[in-house]
Amino acid sequence: MINGWELVIGIEIHAQVKSKSKLFSSSSTEFGSGPNSQVSLVDAAMPGMLPVINKFCVEQAVRSGIGLNAKINNKSIFDRKNYFYQDLPQGYQISQFKDPIVGNGFIEIVSEGQSKKIGIERLHLEQDAGKSLHDQDPNLTFVDLNRSGIALMEIVSMPDMKSPDEAVEYVKKVRSILRYLDTCDGNMEQGSLRADVNVSVNKPGDDLGTRCEIKNLNSFKYIHSAIIYEAKRQIKLIESGENIIQETRLYNIDSGETRSMRSKEDAHDYRYFPDPDLLPLILEDDWVKKIRSSIPELPDQKKERFIREYSLSEYDSSVIVSDKSTSDYYEKVVKDRNPKLVTTWVTSELFSVLNKKNLSIDESPISPNHLGELIDNIDSGKISSRQAKDIFEEMCETGESANNIINEKGLSQISDEGELEKLVDNVISSNPENVEKYKNGKDKLFGFFVGEAMKLSKGKANPKVLNELLKSKLNT
Amino acid sequence: MEFDKDGLYKLGKLSKIQIDESKLKSLSSDLGSIIEFIDRLKSIDTENVDPTSNSLDQSLVMRDDIASDVNSANEILENAPQKELDFFSVPKVIE
Numbered sequence: 001m002i003n004g005w006e007l008v009i010g011i012e013i014h015a016q017v018k019s020k021s022k023l024f025s026s027s028s029t030e031f032g033s034g035p036n037s038q039v040s041l042v043d044a045a046m047p048g049m050l051p052v053i054n055k056f057c058v059e060q061a062v063r064s065g066i067g068l069n070a071k072i073n074n075k076s077i078f079d080r081k082n083y084f085y086q087d088l089p090q091g092y093q094i095s096q097f098k099d100p101i102v103g104n105g106f107i108e109i110v111s112e113g114q115s116k117k118i119g120i121e122r123l124h125l126e127q128d129a130g131k132s133l134h135d136q137d138p139n140l141t142f143v144d145l146n147r148s149g150i151a152l153m154e155i156v157s158m159p160d161m162k163s164p165d166e167a168v169e170y171v172k173k174v175r176s177i178l179r180y181l182d183t184c185d186g187n188m189e190q191g192s193l194r195a196d197v198n199v200s201v202n203k204p205g206d207d208l209g210t211r212c213e214i215k216n217l218n219s220f221k222y223i224h225s226a227i228i229y230e231a232k233r234q235i236k237l238i239e240s241g242e243n244i245i246q247e248t249r250l251y252n253i254d255s256g257e258t259r260s261m262r263s264k265e266d267a268h269d270y271r272y273f274p275d276p277d278l279l280p281l282i283l284e285d286d287w288v289k290k291i292r293s294s295i296p297e298l299p300d301q302k303k304e305r306f307i308r309e310y311s312l313s314e315y316d317s318s319v320i321v322s323d324k325s326t327s328d329y330y331e332k333v334v335k336d337r338n339p340k341l342v343t344t345w346v347t348s349e350l351f352s353v354l355n356k357k358n359l360s361i362d363e364s365p366i367s368p369n370h371l372g373e374l375i376d377n378i379d380s381g382k383i384s385s386r387q388a389k390d391i392f393e394e395m396c397e398t399g400e401s402a403n404n405i406i407n408e409k410g411l412s413q414i415s416d417e418g419e420l421e422k423l424v425d426n427v428i429s430s431n432p433e434n435v436e437k438y439k440n441g442k443d444k445l446f447g448f449f450v451g452e453a454m455k456l457s458k459g460k461a462n463p464k465v466l467n468e469l470l471k472s473k474l475n476t
Numbered sequence: 477m478e479f480d481k482d483g484l485y486k487l488g489k490l491s492k493i494q495i496d497e498s499k500l501k502s503l504s505s506d507l508g509s510i511i512e513f514i515d516r517l518k519s520i521d522t523e524n525v526d527p528t529s530n531s532l533d534q535s536l537v538m539r540d541d542i543a544s545d546v547n548s549a550n551e552i553l554e555n556a557p558q559k560e561l562d563f564f565s566v567p568k569v570i571e
Contacts, residue, residue, distance in 0.1 A: 019541050020541050020542065020543040021541050021542060021543040021544075026539075026542060026543060026544045027543065027544075027545075027547075028543035028544075028545065029543070030543075034549060034562060035549065035561065035562040035563050036549040036552050036553060036562050036564070037548065037549045039547060039552045040547055041547065041552075044547075044552050044555075052537070052538075052539045053536050053537075053538050053539065054538070054539060054540075054541050055538035055539060055540060056540070056541030057541070058538060077529045082490075084490070084491075084492050085569075086564075086566045086569055098527075132569060133563070134568065134570075136560075137560065137565070137568075138568075139567070139568050140560060140565040140566065140567065140568055141565070141566050141567070141568050141569045142560060142561075142563035142564070142565055143563055143564040143565070143566060144562075144563055144564075145552070145564070269486075269490060271490070274529035276530070278530075278536060279530050279532060279534050279535060279536045279537075280530060280535060280536065281535065281536045282536070
């Protein structure tokens with residue numbers, strides 16, 4: 001709700017299939033190659049070329065559909081979506097219109113502590129377009145067709161989201177599911193996953209307002225701020241007596257504003273018709289069944305299992321499972337170890353280092369084995385948590401293992417009572433005045449004795465044993 | 477039947493074809509009779525017929541996901557009327 005207006009949001013996600021070759025041709029899909037180096041005669045729409053569908057891409061669409069709890073359609077049809085643009089050599093995009101490969105489904109999101117079901121209308125396969133560069137020459141637009149023909153899954157939601165937060169949670173969840181399924185790498189910066197967001201506003205109880213579509217948002221931050229800007233723009237227009245025109249808009253990441261895309265004015269007349277080059281796609285039940293049985297554990301199931309097996313809190317569990325690599329890392333460390341310690345070390349120490357260095361968990365300077373070894377040393381009492389933090393920092397810098405650092409620096413904790421007793425006696429005999437004061441009721445001095453003893457041990461004394469020893473010596 | 481003028485202009489715009497004022501009349505009657513001809517299909521009773529997208533009763537044949545470098549940038553750009561570096565170049569498109 002913004003100033004008494006309700007928001008209605010629907011999202012189309014374009015997710016690039018993680019395939020080696022394109023949807024209808026054998027050109028490579030590798031990112032970052034030289035311009036027009038991965039373009040076949042099919043992609044360039046040379047006369048007489050015929051599309052042949054990539055089986056792997058079909059399989060990934062089915063996998064994704066299953067992950068979105070959706071109906072898999074045994075028969076689907078490819079259509080031509082006709083429009084004219086310089087990065088679309090065919091003059092049409094091969095897409096699916098009336099009969100998509102995947103039908104109705106849903107996912108669960110959690111937004112502001114509330115869980116909510118978001119409907120999926122469909123998922124269909126389609127070709128990506130090429131890329132236009134407008135800023136290389138004052139009078140020309142440059143076209144690179146490397147991306148042309150790469151397989152996309154377009155995932156269309158129901159207009160079930162009511163706030164920018166819900167919209168962001170929805171995209172995060174879909175991304176997470178696709179990454180678990182390994183059907184899309186989810187890399188938003190490289191454009192492997194991008195969202196078109198439909199926004200409209202209405203007063204509670206009124207009919208839905210006219211919607212505008214904001215194209216090509218490729219970060220969670222942009223999705224959030226584009227929705228807020230667009231909703232406010234529409235509210236302002238309506239409140240000043242004007243009408244909303246249904247249109248396609250672009251979000252400007254520098255100004256944070258949206259503006260109309262004039263090129264799309266006639267775009268709504270796509271003149272779809274079944275592509276005569278492509279027969280209907282028929283999926284055998286057995287094949288779909290086989291795919292279904294190969295679906296891995298998905299984030300929701302993993303979250304429940306982590307809560308059950310490792311007694312994680314709801315929050316910690318959802319943070320850890322939201323990214324597949326993070327949950328894999330966690331699980332490697334937690335195996336046969338104290339889950340509570342592992343959770344703390346992963347969610348606070350490790351995450352803060354990764355954040356600070358802007359690294360993903362796959363680039364973590366500390367391997368799961370090394371972190372596990374450090375935690376073993378804490379758990380066995382060999383080092384204190386204080387020492388562990390220093391060792392952890394050094395591990396980040398040098399990539400050394402915990403055991404090596406501990407041995408090299410002689411850092412292991414002193415827990416031996418005999419050895420600690422000598423230290424305690426030493427502290428007591430060299431501070432008679434403070435001992436006197438303490439015995440006369442100045443309890444606060446206890447901390448002083450702990451500090452002195454620690455100093456003598458060069459920080460290696462086991463604090464628990466030390467405290468007990470000091471207490472018994474001072475109180476007699 | 478005549479194809480109406482606005483429809484004709486819209487079709488021209490979508491197809492990127494400029495329609496000459498002097499051809500308007502003959503075009504609209506030509507297109508009109510084509511549509512009239514196609515419209516005869518409407519008289520067929522299709523009540524119990526499934527929508528047909530292809531007249532062959534077969535499924536798509538699928539290929540394996542193998543990337544092969546079949547063309548180089550040079551070959552693809554050979555047919556381009558205009559190119560810069562390794563890009564196709566076209567008159568500036570303002571978005």
